[in-house]
Amino acid sequence: xxxxxxxxxSLALLTVFNACNDEPEDPIIANESELITTxxxxxxxxxxxxxxxxxxxxxxxxxGMAPExxxxxxxxxxxxxxxxxxxxxxxxxxxxxxxxxxxxxxxxQLFYLVQPDSIAISYNSANVDGNGNPxxxxxxxSTGGAFQGSLTITLRHEPDKFADGVADGKIDNAGGExxxxxxxxxxxx
Amino acid sequence: MQVVKRTxxxxxxxxxxxxLLGSLFFLVSAFAxxxxxxxxxxxxxxxxxxxxxxxxxxxxxxxxxxxxxxxxENGSFELEGICPGQYHTVVSHIGCETKRIFLNITSDTTINxxxxxxxxxxxxxxxxxxxxxxxxxxxxxxDAESINENSEDNLAGILDGIAGVDQIKTGNTISKPVVxxxxxxxxxxxxxxxxxxxxxxxxxxxxxxxxxxxxxxxVVKGVSAVEYQGASLGGVVLVQPSAIDRDPxxxxxxxxxxxxxxxxxxxxxxxxxxxxxxxxxxxxxxKKSGDLKxxxxxxxxxxxxxxxxxxxxxxxxxxRVKADVFMSSFNTRLGILRGSHIGNLNDLQxxxxxxxxxxxxxxxxxxxxxxxxxxxxxxxxxxVKYILxxxxxFDVNAAVQQNLRKEFDVRRSGRSYTPALSLDMRSxxxxxxxxxxxxxxxLLKSGAQYMRKDNVNAANTxxxxxxxxxxxxxxxAFTVATYKTDSFAFELGARYDLEDRRVVTISxxxxxRPVRFNDSYHNLNIGAGIHIDLNNSIGWxxxxxxxxxxxxxxxxxxNGLHQGVSGYEIGDPNLESERSFxxxxxxxxxxxxxxxxxxxGYLQFINDYIYLNPENASILTIxxxxxxxxxxxTDARIYGFDLVATHDLNRYSRLLLKxxxxxxxxxxxxxxxxxxxxxxxxxxxxxxxxxxxxxENIEFHISDKFVFQxxxxxxxxxxxxxxxxxxxxxxxxxxEKQWKKRRVKFxxxxxxxANTRYREYLNRLRYFADxxxxxxxxxxxxxx
Numbered sequence: 001x002x003x004x005x006x007x008x009x010s011l012a013l014l015t016v017f018n019a020c021n022d023e024p025e026d027p028i029i030a031n032e033s034e035l036i037t038t039x040x041x042x043x044x045x046x047x048x049x050x051x052x053x054x055x056x057x058x059x060x061x062x063x064g065m066a067p068e069x070x071x072x073x074x075x076x077x078x079x080x081x082x083x084x085x086x087x088x089x090x091x092x093x094x095x096x097x098x099x100x101x102x103x104x105x106x107x108x109q110l111f112y113l114v115q116p117d118s119i120a121i122s123y124n125s126a127n128v129d130g131n132g133n134p135x136x137x138x139x140x141x142s143t144g145g146a147f148q149g150s151l152t153i154t155l156r157h158e159p160d161k162f163a164d165g166v167a168d169g170k171i172d173n174a175g176g177e178x179x180x181x182x183x184x185x186x187x188x189x
Numbered sequence: 190m191q192v193v194k195r196t197x198x199x200x201x202x203x204x205x206x207x208x209l210l211g212s213l214f215f216l217v218s219a220f221a222x223x224x225x226x227x228x229x230x231x232x233x234x235x236x237x238x239x240x241x242x243x244x245x246x247x248x249x250x251x252x253x254x255x256x257x258x259x260x261x262e263n264g265s266f267e268l269e270g271i272c273p274g275q276y277h278t279v280v281s282h283i284g285c286e287t288k289r290i291f292l293n294i295t296s297d298t299t300i301n302x303x304x305x306x307x308x309x310x311x312x313x314x315x316x317x318x319x320x321x322x323x324x325x326x327x328x329x330x331x332d333a334e335s336i337n338e339n340s341e342d343n344l345a346g347i348l349d350g351i352a353g354v355d356q357i358k359t360g361n362t363i364s365k366p367v368v369x370x371x372x373x374x375x376x377x378x379x380x381x382x383x384x385x386x387x388x389x390x391x392x393x394x395x396x397x398x399x400x401x402x403x404x405x406x407x408v409v410k411g412v413s414a415v416e417y418q419g420a421s422l423g424g425v426v427l428v429q430p431s432a433i434d435r436d437p438x439x440x441x442x443x444x445x446x447x448x449x450x451x452x453x454x455x456x457x458x459x460x461x462x463x464x465x466x467x468x469x470x471x472x473x474x475x476k477k478s479g480d481l482k483x484x485x486x487x488x489x490x491x492x493x494x495x496x497x498x499x500x501x502x503x504x505x506x507x508x509r510v511k512a513d514v515f516m517s518s519f520n521t522r523l524g525i526l527r528g529s530h531i532g533n534l535n536d537l538q539x540x541x542x543x544x545x546x547x548x549x550x551x552x553x554x555x556x557x558x559x560x561x562x563x564x565x566x567x568x569x570x571x572x573v574k575y576i577l578x579x580x581x582x583f584d585v586n587a588a589v590q591q592n593l594r595k596e597f598d599v600r601r602s603g604r605s606y607t608p609a610l611s612l613d614m615r616s617x618x619x620x621x622x623x624x625x626x627x628x629x630x631x632l633l634k635s636g637a638q639y640m641r642k643d644n645v646n647a648a649n650t651x652x653x654x655x656x657x658x659x660x661x662x663x664x665x666a667f668t669v670a671t672y673k674t675d676s677f678a679f680e681l682g683a684r685y686d687l688e689d690r691r692v693v694t695i696s697x698x699x700x701x702r703p704v705r706f707n708d709s710y711h712n713l714n715i716g717a718g719i720h721i722d723l724n725n726s727i728g729w730x731x732x733x734x735x736x737x738x739x740x741x742x743x744x745x746x747x748n749g750l751h752q753g754v755s756g757y758e759i760g761d762p763n764l765e766s767e768r769s770f771x772x773x774x775x776x777x778x779x780x781x782x783x784x785x786x787x788x789x790g791y792l793q794f795i796n797d798y799i800y801l802n803p804e805n806a807s808i809l810t811i812x813x814x815x816x817x818x819x820x821x822x823t824d825a826r827i828y829g830f831d832l833v834a835t836h837d838l839n840r841y842s843r844l845l846l847k848x849x850x851x852x853x854x855x856x857x858x859x860x861x862x863x864x865x866x867x868x869x870x871x872x873x874x875x876x877x878x879x880x881x882x883x884x885e886n887i888e889f890h891i892s893d894k895f896v897f898q899x900x901x902x903x904x905x906x907x908x909x910x911x912x913x914x915x916x917x918x919x920x921x922x923x924x925e926k927q928w929k930k931r932r933v934k935f936x937x938x939x940x941x942x943a944n945t946r947y948r949e950y951l952n953r954l955r956y957f958a959d960x961x962x963x964x965x966x967x968x969x970x971x972x973x
Binding site: 022023024025026027028029030031032034036037039056058059060061062063064065066067090100101103104107154156157158160175176177178179180181182 | 536646
């Protein structure tokens with residue numbers, strides 16, 4: 001049984017040799033290139049007197065710390081110009097993702113849903129993609145009387161922008177996948 | 190089919206040496222007299238390998254002289270007027286694997302053949318006795334012929350016909366086998382004796398193995414895999430190449446299939462040559478298919494491309510040392526239904542109520558776009574066998590593997606072509622085993638294994654990895670003792686494994702930093718079994734086993750969105766090992782091969798069963814709210830039975846009935862276990878005609894499969910109600926023809942003949958789309 005003992009001792013030796021506790025190297029922490037940490041919906045009143053912001057911020061991305069959501073109060077019976085800003089603030093340099101969305105306008109669309117339905121939000125007709133369909137980064141917003149409710153802002157990637165009602169801001173037939181969906185509390189006084 | 194004394198499936202080197210061909214050469218050359226006239230007679234008897242009964246209507250054919258004979262009711266055949274010379278002899282019979290043997294005929298010769306007449310039952314009935322490595326545990330083997338006839342299918346799909354074996358799918362191109370309800374981390378898949386090392390954890394991660402490279406695939410519906418290293422709570426899938434035929438000439442098998450659904454094409458070659466210096470066999474497979482179709486619409490982006498190759502080399506160094514090398518490369522690109530790639534829970538709900546999925550194109554396409562997967566798996570293995578004497582030998586195996594997995598998601602700014610997940614797992618394996626006879630009828634098998642895995646995420650994905658980087662070392666040893674007589678077998682075995690794993694995850698909070706974990710596990714497996722043949726007609730066996738399975742990295746450290754399932758999965762670093770206790774009881778009744786009934790009952794308890802629990806909470810992200818799924822543990826019980834019966838109505842027709850029943854329960858909460866197969870019943874009627882207008886071995890099958898609704902699940906355990914029961918009709922026609930030196934086999938098969946619309950509970954894409962509609966496959970195999 002010479003062979004046997006030789007074999008097993010060499011196997012044991014090899015095992016001991018290999019099973020030293022070597023550690024995996026530190027992972028290279030990926031630059032989360034696609035992350036959107038911050039959404040700001042900036043509203044400027046017609047008179048340019050007021051600049052309001054609805055802000056969503058989740059610097060560490062999904063999981064971890066819960067996101068912060070804040071909203072300024074809107075004035076009743078006022079017209080605002082709305083502008084969306086999408087930022088990645090996770091790194092040292094803030095990246096403006098709005099540029100990316102704008103450049104790929106045919107593949108993106110923002111939707112605005114107010115509940116209860118007492119604020120009118122419409123797309124700015126100048127902010128369209130190559131096919132003449134709205135992208136929705138720039139909007140017009142008109143308040144009525146005082147109320148409290150919510151505004152849900154949704155960014156869809158690869159929606160069917162030619163589907164029925166989608167160009168008018170109706171999300172039902174849009175499909176695609178949701179890149180952003182945030183519900184802001186909203187108050188009009 | 191097997192030739193007398195050639196017990197290729199036994200690992201006994203002694204029997205190898207005594208293989209028929211060796212003795213035939215001897216026998217035939219001993220008669221090397223003066224006969225040079227064409228008056229040689231070759232005769233013999235063809236018997237059933239198991240029952241020893243004579244087999245009627247078997248074909249014996251000499252290719253070179255185109256002489257043939259058919260065996261009579263006594264199994265006898267006689268070929269007259271043969272010129273002395275070298276011949277390739279083809280022996281074939283309905284359902285048996287056609288065998289080609291090289292003979293050097295110089296004078297009158299008697300050759301007795303034994304056919305593995307049971308092999309045509311192998312889909313259904315376990316054949317016992319010649320699979321020494323599986324011992325008394327229940328096993329089912331598919332031979333190369335049945336694998337080939339199903340060449341359009343992947344590994345899990347081919348195994349799906351076996352009672353108690355199902356598949357869990359992500360669409361129709363990605364599927365993994367399920368044995369008695371367990372799959373993934375709980376099912377061991379061995380490719381050529383080496384535990385397949387890859388990303389077994391995901392339901393969308395199919396085993397990267399080409400079944401066409403295999404000579405046979407065995408499913409062990411066992412209690413404890415004592416001999417093999419790796420996580421298993423009972424079931425084992427063994428994919429093994431066949432040994433190279435001892436034929437000194439160059440031979441090729443070419444096969445091709447076309448599939449109407451998906452317009453798929455596949456081409457497979459197997460070329461081999463036996464040589465004293467170095468025998469070799471080369472297998473290649475190429476497959477391509479496009480969008481599959483349900484009865485009503487195309488499944489856009491469900492194409493598939495595959496290119497695989499394997500090379501097998503064998504050489505003997507004297508009488509005592511045998512060496513072989515096996516190298517294989519598996520490469521695939523798979524499209525995933527475009528409409529299944531969704532964002533948050535609202536998207537999922539919207540997708541689920543749609544009649545047809547988003548992004549459904551009106552026209553067919555071969556195009557594969559994100560979401561998609563690219564998987565490469567490479568294996569290199571060296572095996573050396575040292576034979577000390579007739580009953581004692583040693584095996585050494587050394588293997589390296591590399592598994593590359595890239596998953597592509599639909600992303601912004603051209604990043605779709607940057608993988609969202611990119612994993613590179615490398616592993617090394619070393620094994621030493623020996624087998625010896627310790628006393629008469631007592632066999633002892635013992636060995637030790639070592640495996641090292643190194644899993645690394647590529648950094649360029651731009652997404653935090655779902656699975657961390659880690660290095661693991663697994664060391665283990667086993668011993669199995671077997672006592673065996675003709676009608677009685679007893680076996681007892683145990684194995685122990687130590688796993689040490691170093692893991693580095695990335696913190697969820699800022700600033701991102703590495704967080705290290707070190708896990709160490711002791712796993713113990715014990716298995717015992719007894720098998721008794723009461724008489725020629727009735728045999729039974731009982732097995733019981735205990736097994737540990739330590740938690741895998743996905744269960745411990747997952748933390749992130751699993752987009753395809755719209756859930757936020759959270760691992761638990763404090764999970765304990767699962768402990769399984771399983772028993773099986775099997776009865777086989779065989780009444781003159783006319784009526785065979787086999788029943789297998791099993792009962793398994795798994796303590797600390799790890800599962801994904803839908804939590805009563807959601808997590809708020811920029812993409813909206815996602816439900817939280819957390820890995821938790823409970824005590825589980827799984828029981829069921831597989832029942833198979835075949836009845837020969839007459840010489841030309843056979844009826845088969847198959848039923849599989851399974852029920853899993855979470856004992857702590859008293860609810861059903863999710864992702865367990867539904868009960869199903871299959872009936873099949875087969876006709877076979879030995880010869881008809883020059884065609885041979887004609888077989889026709891028509892089968893009906895009824896799958897019951899999975900009724901163990903509560904509505905809150907899933908996003909969508911479980912699908913309804915469904916019924917599928919399949920039909921198949923197989924025939925062979927000998928053209929001079931070429932033997933050609935044809936087959937036509939139709940799956941879902943009635944074009945039934947249905948959804949299957951174990952297909953994750955059932956939330957989005959129907960299953961595929963009618964499919965017709967035509968295939969041919971030519972032996973050169």
